[in-house]
Amino acid sequence: MLEELQNNIELVAIVVVAILIVAFVIYKISTKKPTEEIIEDELEKETEEKAHVEDEYDEQQETAQEELVTQEEKAPEEPKDLMEEEPQGMGSEEGDFGVIEEEVKEEEIPETKTFQKRDVPPHGKITKESFQDFSGKRILLAEDNLINQKVILGLLADSGIEVVVANDGAEALSILQNDSNFIVILMDAHMPNIDGFEATRRIRATPEYDHIVVVALSGDTASDDIRKMTEAGMSEHLEKPLKMDALYDILYAYSGDSEEEVSDDEDIVNVVSTRELDGDKGLEICGGDEAFYHEILSEFLQTYSDSDQRLISMLENNDLKKADKLLLDIIGVSANIGAVKLHNVATYIKDSLSDDTEKSYLTLIQQYQHHLKILLEDIKEYQK
Secondary structure (H helix, E strand, C coil): CHHHHHHHHHHHHHHHHHHHHHHHHHHHHHHHHHHHHHHHHHHHHHHHHHHHHHHHHHHHHHHHHHHHHHHHHHCCCCCCCCCCCCCCECCCCCCCCCCCCCCCCCCCCCCCCCCCCCCCCCCCCCCHHHHHHHCCCEEEEECCCHHHHHHHHHHCCCCCCEEEEECCHHHHHHHHHHCCCCCEEEEECCCCECCHHHHHHHHHCCHHHCCCEEEEEECCCCHHHHHHHHHHCCCEEEECCCCHHHHHHHHHHHHCCCCCCCCCCCCCCCCCCCCCCCHHHHHHHCCCCHHHHHHHHHHHHHHHCCHHHHHHHHHHCCCHHHHHHHHHHHHHHHHHHCCHHHHHHHHHHHHHCCCCCCCCHHHHHHHHHHHHHHHHHHHHHHHC
16 A cells, blocks of 8 residues: 555656646746747847938938039139130141040130220332331241241341241240340241240230230131130231231331331232242232242242142041141241142141041042142242
8 A cells, every 4th residue: 555655656746747847848938939029129120220320321411412512503603714725735726627625724814905006097009118117126926837937037128127036935935034125026826835825825914015016927817716816915917828018007007106108119020920820929928029039939849849748648647637737837838929729729628627527638639739740840930
């Protein structure tokens, strides 16, 4: 009996232990789930808070950006110069032949200076001797083309006018630093190193040069080109090829010493014109000095006899800037000697440089070769 009781007690103990174990397991399970849920809830809450902080930061950034854009829109624009500067180096030539240049920060346009100017009375044909009216005056000539230099120097030879020559704008400015005793500067608009526009702006910005009139020398005749010259501070414009009457009128208007009568001399030598050479026109530009005209024709032979081959090489290599520069020189020089047909075809070629599609200049160059060949023959025949 005692043994049976003992067995029952052990059984009860086992059952109690089993119940306790089951109860413990149930307790653990019941406590674990809320803990995991709490952790998950905490993580979710942190994620939401982080997202909220990021949203607030993004909103602040957007607000700051909007305020910056608003301030930029309200800020007044800086005044822009109307004057467009030209690339430098080789010299900024007339005509851009279709090249789109980078926008350059432009300098402030100098204040336009007004000079006292005399009215020029009516007069007859002006000759070389007419320029003796300005004997003792001094002129600064800024011109890079040697033949154009020689034409002007020859025209004013024996007039008593002293002409100082600068080969570019930089040289002209250097001369003025040491000697500013000039009544007029004849300024080629397109030169290497410093062009005529920039040189004039610097001159007009220097009070010590306020007594000097700057006169543009250029083949540009379009209203926009004239506007650029005026904005740079150039008071007058002389078209290439230079006409004696126009130069005389400029010197008379700004010399202002006396009211002497304008010279009136109709005498001029006549030269028979050839197939390509209008000798009368060339001689007129040279002031009726036939010996000087022969000298200029010789210079043309030496300098431009191979110009067709140089042009062909430049065009075939697509070096349009150099071709434009050479054509600009030929246009001016051919007009000076009276080579009208060569002048015209050179002008057509220069204008066609902007034609990248058709490249009509490759055809026009054949016409240039034809007229140049005959012109060279005519000059040699005339020089005999």
